[in-house]
Amino acid sequence: MTPSASHEHAHGHTHGHTHEHGGSDQEALTQVLDLDAELFAPYLTSVTARLADAAGDGVTHVVDLGAGTGTGTFALLERFPHARVTAVDSSPEMLARLAGAARAKGLGDRVRTLETDAGAGLPGITDADLVWASASLHHVDDPAAALAGVHAALRPGGLLAVAELDGMPRFLPDDAVAGRPGLEARCRAALDALHAERMPHLGADWGVLLAAAGLTVEQARTEPLELSAPLPASAGRYAHLVLDRIRVALDGLVDPADLAALGTLLDGGPADVRHRDDLVVRSTRQLWVARRPVDTAS
Numbered sequence: 001m002t003p004s005a006s007h008e009h010a011h012g013h014t015h016g017h018t019h020e021h022g023g024s025d026q027e028a029l030t031q032v033l034d035l036d037a038e039l040f041a042p043y044l045t046s047v048t049a050r051l052a053d054a055a056g057d058g059v060t061h062v063v064d065l066g067a068g069t070g071t072g073t074f075a076l077l078e079r080f081p082h083a084r085v086t087a088v089d090s091s092p093e094m095l096a097r098l099a100g101a102a103r104a105k106g107l108g109d110r111v112r113t114l115e116t117d118a119g120a121g122l123p124g125i126t127d128a129d130l131v132w133a134s135a136s137l138h139h140v141d142d143p144a145a146a147l148a149g150v151h152a153a154l155r156p157g158g159l160l161a162v163a164e165l166d167g168m169p170r171f172l173p174d175d176a177v178a179g180r181p182g183l184e185a186r187c188r189a190a191l192d193a194l195h196a197e198r199m200p201h202l203g204a205d206w207g208v209l210l211a212a213a214g215l216t217v218e219q220a221r222t223e224p225l226e227l228s229a230p231l232p233a234s235a236g237r238y239a240h241l242v243l244d245r246i247r248v249a250l251d252g253l254v255d256p257a258d259l260a261a262l263g264t265l266l267d268g269g270p271a272d273v274r275h276r277d278d279l280v281v282r283s284t285r286q287l288w289v290a291r292r293p294v295d296t297a298s
């Protein structure tokens with residue numbers, strides 16, 4: 001049989017955050033997601049091991065909600081060798097890319113893609129043993145509606161894992177650019193303000209929302225991660241992509257001198273993050289694991 005990932009569409013409104021960006025921004029996002037998974041692979045491995053412990057035997061259907069390029073999909077296929085994954089995303093481009101990657105890895109027959117808005121429920125799914133939602137739930141307009149959909153998609157006793165970041169990663173010492181001390185902290189504060197306006201659920205206490213959705217929260221963890229020298233070249237590329245996205249987002253929102261200073265970290269010159277030896281990748285990861293109680297109706 002030729003492995004081929006199957007694809008389905010579902011109705012539901014398409015969420016603005018996924019389609020407001022141009023093609024090149026989408027391409028940069030796919031690279032950031034893949035580099036993030038590569039750099040923080042040990043963290044992802046430890047998380048999937050924890051999920052396997054919590055889920056026990058017999059995991060056959062995993063849903064990757066807001067799957068992106070499939071970093072979670074592929075980690076979970078490896079961790080649960082008897083499972084198939086339904087990769088859900090509102091972006092057809094992301095799903096096409098994910099399906100192509102699945103075929104290239106010879107995993108096409110274990111992956112189905114489903115194009116839908118996570119806020120509109122998960123049509124046709126009622127038997128998920130595990131739903132994995134990484135850096136995706138904060139995009140939905142109505143988290144309560146999305147979590148009601150997850151509750152209905154889980155089998156009784158099934159697990160939902162919500163993985164989130166506390167914001168953009170950080171890379172630089174306070175004095176990274178001469179004459180602009182505190183540059184990264186100021187940019188981050190401006191970005192936090194922008195996100196608060198555009199993505200009000202970023203930084204939400206998902207434990208409270210999961211409990212309100214009728215799920216039993218079993219784990220809640222916050223882990224500050226830090227990667228320091230010697231770093232692989234991919235760390236510099238990751239920092240460059242992230243800071244470039246930040247520079248574009250903050251155009252007109254910060255002091256032009258800060259924007260110019262940010263530019264010197266990206267322009268291929270001596271201060272460029274791809275060449276520096278003082279780069280440290282800092283990122284705080286949050287994880288909530290919750291279970292659908294066995295005695296509740298869908």
Ligand SMILES: C[S@@+](CC[C@H](N)C(=O)[O-])C[C@H]1O[C@@H](n2cnc3c(N)ncnc32)[C@H](O)[C@@H]1O
Pocket residue numbers: 015017018033065066067068069070071072088089090091094116117118119133134135136139140141
């Ligand atoms: C930051 S990426 C995370 C991707 C992946 N889970 C990871 O951790 O690498 C967020 C993903 O959620 C998707 N997304 C955003 N809003 C969505 C929605 N309302 N319904 C379904 N997917 C959504 C985006 O298209 C994108 O692929």
